[in-house]
Amino acid sequence: MVTIKDVAREAGVSVATVSRALNDNGYVGVDTRKKVMAAIEKLNYSPNEVARSLYKRKSRLIGLLLPDITNPFFPQLARGVEDELSRAGFRLLLGNSDENVEKEMEYIQTFVQNNVTGIISATNHLDDQIYNELKLPLVLLDRISEDYPAVYSDGREGGRLAARTLIEKGAKRITLMKGPAHVRPAQDRFQGAIEELSHADIDFSVLSTTSYSFEEALGWAKELFEQFPDTDGVIASNDIVGIAIIHEALKIGKQIPEDVQIIGYDDIPQSGLSYPTLSTIRQPAYDMGRQAAQLLIKLIKKEQHIECKIQMPVELVERNTTRKK
Template sequence: MATIRDVAKEAGFSVATVSRVINDSGYAHEDTRKAVMLAVEKLNYKPNEVARSLYKRKSKLIGLILPDITNPFFPEMARGVEDYLQQYGYRLIFGNSDEKRNKEMEYIDTFLQNNVVGMIASTSEIGNESFSNLEIPVVLLDRTVEGLPAVYSDQRAGGQLAARILIDRGSKDIVLIRGPVEIKPVYDRYVAAMEELRLAKVKFHVVDSPLTIQGGQVCAQELFEKYPHVDGVIACNDIVAAAILQEILKREKRIPDDIQLIGYDDIAFTALLHPPLSTIRQPAYEMGKQAAELLIKRINQEVIEETHRKLPVTFVERLTTRKKAES
């Protein structure tokens, strides 16, 4: 890998002159600039972004904190962030928080040490104050807190929609899978679904589950041991729904005739399940893209008229729910 000394040698100038040209930090004759940039191109020299940021007191680095990149919902969101930022020459530094405040704090410290100019975070609820006092712009993603810009989807509408679909399509004994109560978006859609079921006076039960495949497998077994005659399930996310789907098939129940199932998120593999999973779609890519857009506006000190952006959710009908006319 070429160094700045290699560039200086190739161009025939001192390291200081080359640094001045690359960092645009002082006068250099136009011929000198051309010679240096030709050498940069010939040697494919890549300036050390961190070193440049420390010198110029600014960088093109953005910190991104997400809960768990092994959940396919979050990579799609991260891709939306990255694709938008790349248009403006920014690069991401990424970390998994696992919804733990101490990990968030460690990543915040690391990002600041690398002189990031902004952060996007899907933060744990107890960690929000960690972002409120930073001297750089912060945008929340899939989370909200007063005083910080945020992009998120309409969780209450999603929970209500899932419940209404199962009711309208004939389910009369429903299990509602409650995810971790400390994760506000998950809890909000659970509460909304529960309220809709109560309003319709439909019989329902609540079973808890983590948002992982292992947790979903345990939840699925508990569900059918406690409520063997259930005819509808609303899962807290698509991963848990996939585990429940496998348990339904293992028990030789017909889906959707005997039991209907709705997931949440519309992650990529749901269309490839057998049968394909009906689910509530969150626009993950668009959420990431809009969070990046808000952050760029804050970095550039532009006026932001709408600091909280709530995006709509939609029902993706596949084969784990009945057709409405059949209910």
Template sequence: MATIRDVAKEAGVSVATVSRVLNDNGYVGADTRKRVMETIKHLNYSPNEVARSLYKRESRLIGLLLPDITNPFFPQLARGVEDEVNRSGFRLLLGNSDEDATKELDYIQTFVQNQVVGIISATNNTDSDNYKELDLPVVFLDRTPKNYPSVFADGRDGGRIAAKALVERGATKITLIKGPAHVQPAQDRFQGALSELSQAAVDFSVLSTTSYAFEDAKKWAEELFAKYPDTDGVISSNDIVAIAILHEALRLGRNIPEDVQIIGFDDIPQSSLSYPSLSTIRQPAYEMGQEAAKLLIRMIKKEQEIEQTIQLPVTLVERNTTRKVDEK
């Protein structure tokens, strides 16, 4: 990998001259600047962003903290953040906390040590002192803290839409999956669906779960059909759990959607690839990431009248795990 000294040597200039070109700081003749830039391109030299930040005393780094990078929903968020950050001339540092408070703190400290100018966090510790002590802007993504700007989807409406869709499609014995208690979006979805089902002429049961992890999803699916074997409709806490329930229903010989209808939540890429393809509530993950990045950058630039909350709408994506609305 080429260094700044390699660039200086091949271009026939000093390291200081290369640094002035990179940082657009100080006078460099037009011919010399052109020669240095051509050498940088020829050697495929990539300056160290942290070093440049320290030199200029102006960082272009933003930290993004996710709770579980193995959940396909979060890479979609991250891509939206990254694309918007790059468009604005910033760069992204990524951390994966695994919902571990100690690991989360370690990443926050790493971000600070690397001179980030702001943090976007999608973790669940929204009230943690880790954030209160930071002297830089923070935006929460897919989370709804009381004291920080945030970008999130309308989970309550998503829950209502899912419940209404199953009722309209003839489900009469519905199981509502309650997501992890420590994840606020999961509780919003649950409360939305609960309010709709409570007013409908259907029987429904609640199955509480404690995680969204792949390794636990199969367990929730098996528990559902063991406890509620007559279930003919499922409102899942997310798409991962919904796909596990779909597989378990098929293993038990249930026809989808004739015997059991299933609605997920998120619309991860895998939901359209399952068989049958999964009906779900779509969260605009990529757009959420974009909006969080835009909001943080406005805060970094100290713009006036910055929104404290940005809520994006959700929509029902009808595929093949639900019947058409006029079918019974």
């Protein structure tokens, strides 16, 4: 690994001179600066961003905290954040909390210790003291709060759209999978679906779930058909659960979509690869990530008249787990 000492040796100057040239701190002659830059280019030297930020008290680092990077939805958010930050000259530090509040707090402390200049978080623990004490710009992503800037999709409309679609396609005994109670977007989707189902001339049931994890999805799917064997329409809590329901339905001999129709939520890449392919409600995950990064940059720059609550639209993606009209 090339160090600042290697650059100094190559340029024939002191380490202090290289440091002044990199940080624009103090006088460095034109010819000397050219030597330093030529040495940096020749050796392909990359300054330690954390060390530079500590020295200059000005960072180009952003912390991103996600709840579960094994869920394909969240890497799409992260990619949108990273692409936008990179375009603006920032670098990303990523934390994965696993929905564990202690782990989340440790990552927040790590971000602060590494002198990040702002944080983007998909947290469910805003009531923790550490957030109240943050002296950094904070943007919520895929989460909603009255107290912080946020970028999120229209979950309530997403729930209504899923329910409306199954009703219009002839489902009469619908099971609504209620997402984790501690996740605000999940409850928004649930409330939207309930609003639509309550006004329709159909039977519907609710199955509560406590996570979106791969590990538990097959268990939810099995429980669904054990409790509601005659269900002919399912609004899954997300695409992971929706794909698990496809597997379980086929396993017990149900035809899709003839016997049971299924709608997921998120439109992760795997929803188009399942068999049959999963109809779903699409959240614009990549664009949400980009919007969150843009909003954070505006806050860092202290721009005026910033729109601090950005709600993104959702849309139905029809595939093969719903009937054609």
